[in-house]
Amino acid sequence: MKKKEQSENQPILRAPPVVLILLAFLLGFHLLSVFGGSALRVELIVALGLFPARFFSEGLGGLPGGWVQGVVNLFSHSLLHGSWTHLILNGVWLLAFGSPVAKRLGPRKFMFLFMVCIMFGGFWQIFVADVSGYLVPIIGASGGVAGLMGAASRFAFSDVRWLDPNAQQLGRRLLRLSDVPRRRPVMLFIAIWLIMNLTFGLLGPYGMADPGGSAINIAWVAHLGGFLAGILLIGLLEKPPLSASGGPGHVDYGDWKNRK
Template identity: 40%
Template sequence: MDASPDLPRQGRVPVFNLPGIVTASIAVIAGIHVVRSVLPDSFDLSVLLDLAFIPARWTASLDPSRAADIVRAAGEAAGDPAISAARQEFARYLVSDPSAMPWTFVSYALLHGSWMHLIFNSVWLAAFGAPVARRYGALRYGLLALAGIVAGAGLHLVLDPESAMPLVGASAGISALMAAAARFVFQPPPPFAAAAPWHLPPRPPLQTIPELLQNRTAMLFLGVLLGTNLLFGLLALPLGGSEGPIAWDAHLGGFVAGFFLLPLMEPRGRR
């Protein structure tokens, strides 16, 4: 006589075991890049101008008297005279009729500079967005990523207000998810005695900052993440398949938002 419990039959094991919201996030940014790749260059340029975050546009909108400084800074950013002249012409276009375009604080994350940029971000989103989505659900996952995206654009504006370079990519939101995941994934599961083989252990609590400082694995991960962004950003080197230097300040803004806002996402009984 078979004494095993009558469990429901298991369905097929999925090839990609990602939460639906993470899969949908990757599908959206990939779909947008596919559409941009088939658009005529003039239309794609319009999309970039309407959706990318450009600090100089915000600065000129809030303080028109800084228009000359923005144009001068655009010329100083390039050593080649032809590139310098082209960048100054673009800066003049931006300041000639400045508009803040508040939606660009979010919409820039939907665009990517190249296929390598998109693939790199998708890999990190799958790796660190998945544990956050599994623990907190789609809504909190989305709010945390959104907070990181806005915080990244905000810090980029504060630290580089005269930049006429368009900011694109979901990296700030992904940095928020990476910082959030680091607060609970790098720790052993709590003690658990299963009453039955199919019982799952409880979710580990969030580590406090003092506890995190004593977690060598977490601190090594956070140190490498922050150090890499700062090093490549300050040396103006490309990273992650981007065609230009990374906006390290946007990454840092997203990271700080994800790290400190995550406790607010905890259900009230677990805070």
């Protein structure tokens, strides 16, 4: 019995199905790109990777599809990863931060948030590429994962307000945006996240890829765009569940009673 309880407490087994399905998709595409040969990898990057040049020039070497394909690639670039390290890091963070967000929002809103964060991350990277002229194609789900981290930061450091089987995720009050700068744990988390992204973004080899398949750099600007989208959007998507007293779970009973 104890072994069963311990196994059920493992994060991978407690992850919502939508998170596990998303992980399976990412793993499947990476296996295809790794074991399908270099020619297939080039085709996948050209077809699914986000090429900033599509949006403000004729593209690299006359890429087919133009800006219309570029719009599709704002989302599809998340399916590919530059290396096993890139995929594993995104997978670990997706499990850690995506699971509580998915439990809080439900599968549909979770996927909507994830895709919007990917899109915002892509937009930010395109803007920087336009300014800097650094036109390397972008791949990876890091923008979406960063968005989930941003969303989780709005409630992960709050106090548990009511008893619930999933109280660690659902019982925590969603912070108002105006409260975020005043919460030291939240700001410390954001600061550490920013430092890590800037460090690995400038020095690490996991985020972007050239058509030949070699990793070049982390698309850290896409991370920033996704994180900002996540921290902003979760407040619009969440519909707070009712607490045991019958009031909204994100406020104390006395506050709810006075607002009736």
